[in-house]
Amino acid sequence: MAPKLPPQHSLQQSSTAVAGGQSHHEHHAQPKGIMRWLLTTNHKEIGSLYLIFSLVMFFIGGIFALVVRAELFQPGLQLVEPEFFNQMTTMHGLIMVFAAVMPAFTGLANWMIPLQIGAPDMALPRLNNFSFWLLPVAFILLLSTLLMPGGGPNFGWTFYAPLSTTYAPPSTTFFILALHIAGISSILGAINIIATILNMRAPGMRMMDMPLFVWTWLITAFLLIAVMPVLAGVITMMLMDINFGTSFFDAAGGGDPVLFQHLFWFFGHPEVYIMILPAFGIVSAIIPTFARKRLFGYASMVYATAAIALLSFLVWAHHMFVVGLPLTAELFFMYSTMLIAVPTGVKVFNWVTTLFRGSISFEPPMLFALAFVVLFTIGGFSGLMLAIAPADFQYHDTYFVVAHFHYVLVPGAIFAIMAGVYYWLPKWTGHYPHERLAQCHFWCSVVGVNLTFFPMHFAGLAGMPRRIPDYALQFADFNMLSSIGAFFFGVSQLIFVLVVVLCVKGGKKAPAKAWEGAEDLEWSVPSPAPLHTFETPPVFHRTHPSE
Amino acid sequence: MTEYEMVRKAGVQRTVIRSVAALIGMFAFAFALVPLYDVFCRITGLNGKVDTTAQAIVHEEVDQSRYVTVQFITRGSAGLPWQMSVATRQMRVHPGQAAEVEFTFTNNSHQESWGRAVPSVSPSNATAHVRKVSCFCFQEQLLQGDERLTVPLVFQLSRDLPEEINTITLVYTLYPVHNMAMGASVNNNNTLGDEI
Ligand code: HEM
Ligand SMILES: [Cu+2]
Numbered sequence: 049m050a051p052k053l054p055p056q057h058s059l060q061q062s063s064t065a066v067a068g069g070q071s072h073h074e075h076h077a078q079p080k081g082i083m084r085w086l087l088t089t090n091h092k093e094i095g096s097l098y099l100i101f102s103l104v105m106f107f108i109g110g111i112f113a114l115v116v117r118a119e120l121f122q123p124g125l126q127l128v129e130p131e132f133f134n135q136m137t138t139m140h141g142l143i144m145v146f147a148a149v150m151p152a153f154t155g156l157a158n159w160m161i162p163l164q165i166g167a168p169d170m171a172l173p174r175l176n177n178f179s180f181w182l183l184p185v186a187f188i189l190l191l192s193t194l195l196m197p198g199g200g201p202n203f204g205w206t207f208y209a210p211l212s213t214t215y216a217p218p219s220t221t222f223f224i225l226a227l228h229i230a231g232i233s234s235i236l237g238a239i240n241i242i243a244t245i246l247n248m249r250a251p252g253m254r255m256m257d258m259p260l261f262v263w264t265w266l267i268t269a270f271l272l273i274a275v276m277p278v279l280a281g282v283i284t285m286m287l288m289d290i291n292f293g294t295s296f297f298d299a300a301g302g303g304d305p306v307l308f309q310h311l312f313w314f315f316g317h318p319e320v321y322i323m324i325l326p327a328f329g330i331v332s333a334i335i336p337t338f339a340r341k342r343l344f345g346y347a348s349m350v351y352a353t354a355a356i357a358l359l360s361f362l363v364w365a366h367h368m369f370v371v372g373l374p375l376t377a378e379l380f381f382m383y384s385t386m387l388i389a390v391p392t393g394v395k396v397f398n399w400v401t402t403l404f405r406g407s408i409s410f411e412p413p414m415l416f417a418l419a420f421v422v423l424f425t426i427g428g429f430s431g432l433m434l435a436i437a438p439a440d441f442q443y444h445d446t447y448f449v450v451a452h453f454h455y456v457l458v459p460g461a462i463f464a465i466m467a468g469v470y471y472w473l474p475k476w477t478g479h480y481p482h483e484r485l486a487q488c489h490f491w492c493s494v495v496g497v498n499l500t501f502f503p504m505h506f507a508g509l510a511g512m513p514r515r516i517p518d519y520a521l522q523f524a525d526f527n528m529l530s531s532i533g534a535f536f537f538g539v540s541q542l543i544f545v546l547v548v549v550l551c552v553k554g555g556k557k558a559p560a561k562a563w564e565g566a567e568d569l570e571w572s573v574p575s576p577a578p579l580h581t582f583e584t585p586p587v588f589h590r591t592h593p594s595e
Numbered sequence: 596m597t598e599y600e601m602v603r604k605a606g607v608q609r610t611v612i613r614s615v616a617a618l619i620g621m622f623a624f625a626f627a628l629v630p631l632y633d634v635f636c637r638i639t640g641l642n643g644k645v646d647t648t649a650q651a652i653v654h655e656e657v658d659q660s661r662y663v664t665v666q667f668i669t670r671g672s673a674g675l676p677w678q679m680s681v682a683t684r685q686m687r688v689h690p691g692q693a694a695e696v697e698f699t700f701t702n703n704s705h706q707e708s709w710g711r712a713v714p715s716v717s718p719s720n721a722t723a724h725v726r727k728v729s730c731f732c733f734q735e736q737l738l739q740g741d742e743r744l745t746v747p748l749v750f751q752l753s754r755d756l757p758e759e760i761n762t763i764t765l766v767y768t769l770y771p772v773h774n775m776a777m778g779a780s781v782n783n784n785n786t787l788g789d790e791i
Contacts, residue, residue, distance in 0.1 A: 274617070296629060301770075311628060
């Protein structure tokens, strides 16, 4: 059998450089100003909209986090009321998950998937416009609940019933509506991505030739289609419990609050993989480029991603070890959770092996990708500690869990998004990002992230509970460090905005193939990529022996 | 439209139809999980859910060789001005033997109100072996203002109660019932939230 080689392709014929207005279905004049953005069906413009939206939300969610960290700077209650503190932790989580990380990945998908598979646009361009514009509606609605009587959601991003039903503030109905709209947006986005990947690939490109970013997004989109309806179902049940007197989650009427947790985490655990699989794809594109080697184990990467996705349906109750599961269930969920670490380990192994004996250079995308590999792995290890059911009885609902998921999400998902942005900015804008500033952003972020989240491990192991505005004196030092780190990290993200703005305005010109070792199809179109690319499909040509 | 584009379009349509079908299926599945979960819990006794219908006494030989301690815990509820107490906190019975305990409900307010005591058994593998012959927990209850009501619980532990179980705890939690049937849809959720 021939060794499994990653795809290596060249273009026989590519008719890419069809500039702006020349395209054949673009005869009418483009609307100008705001209408252009409201009505655009172009995957690149919609991609940019998603990314800008996500960046704005990243800062709003970040400000909420800083309110939390400011209150926790010292023990005692000083800055905000406990009620408001709860709204801040809740809104921070909701905004970061649903309005920052998920839309950022969808934005990258919109921009890059058509370019990476040689398609002229997404399969359903108008639906694409609609999915995007649902998002501002959803999150303006969600943010407006903060101003409503009784305040916004205050029950944590996991909105456990009956806190979110019987004891919830009156604004909860709007929270449910906002989440429904955001959910519809992701579902439509997912359908569009699946339809694009399955049907719009350049002639000759087989599934196993697709870049890993495309693969991981395909699998993510399947996960979205499988679990977003479950989330929609759960919040519909909450809505009915609150407004129509049903008792899905109300023990008084024969319902069960534990049922809520099962349903939520049946959605929630795959959801955390929705936030990390595309990140794996981005990192799998960047590391080979800057190590100037092919990705080690392309096929095993694809299978590992699929395995993670399948297993993610079997582990949800590791969030519920302490609800009183029977022993067999505790054991089942403990072992199945640990099993997920195997395909995850395969990925880390492949990245490291790709680096091995590569000729590595450390451009900003690569810096972020390398930090991703190291810091995400730390998050994976703390995950394994939490997966030990008897140990989780101690760790559950402490800052240790907070440390775990911030390691996998901030230097995990968010670093990968930033790596992707630095990697593809030359393609989007035609300019390289300012190298010095980007490095500065990187080092500040790495220091900030670790200073913020590493001490949380210790606070958690020592027993500090999460989601509480005050704490015992022995946790004071850890919390002070975390708060200093958080403000440092938050302010450093302004450098990121500066780099992006400068890069849009000008900078060193980038050629079509902006990075020496970059191989995928997107590098065959000019930089900046013209509004319309691959109007006539390129013929995809494989140069390695087929598998 | 070229042939290539037509093929693409048909493919996209097929994908969309399948995805929408999957979506609807998963949405329905979420709701189907509710009864499935209930059935699962009842069959396995997980979660301490006991049957909410009366069961007949089974006349089987009482296992004199073995004593099991049955404990009773009662818990009030925010939003229901009732008190619930039990005649004995703890009793020892033989498997197979029928036993009776009295529970007393007191309405501390001057208004009538509806409430319900929801039972839960632990350890959960004992659930299936607690046979309730008559229980106030089968229905919702109405208490007039200041009323005091004493009701019996008659139960029997089945003889096949697993060997290793020698203590069973029965917990009753009181919940207010917002009587929907009477058209007075009093959803006090929010006021409740404020009190807490
Ligand atoms: C080796 C892989 C992983 C393992 C074994 C693992 C295990 C766990 C366990 C057992 C918990 C529950 C802790 C508790 O509440 O007591 C947990 C929580 C969490 N994990 Fe992971 N995890 C892994 C990877 C990830 C990844 C990749 C993400 C997201 C990108 C993630 C996101 C989260 C989140 C958000 C929570 C907390 C949810 C909450 O309660 O708010 N985990 N993890
Ligand atoms: Cu999980």
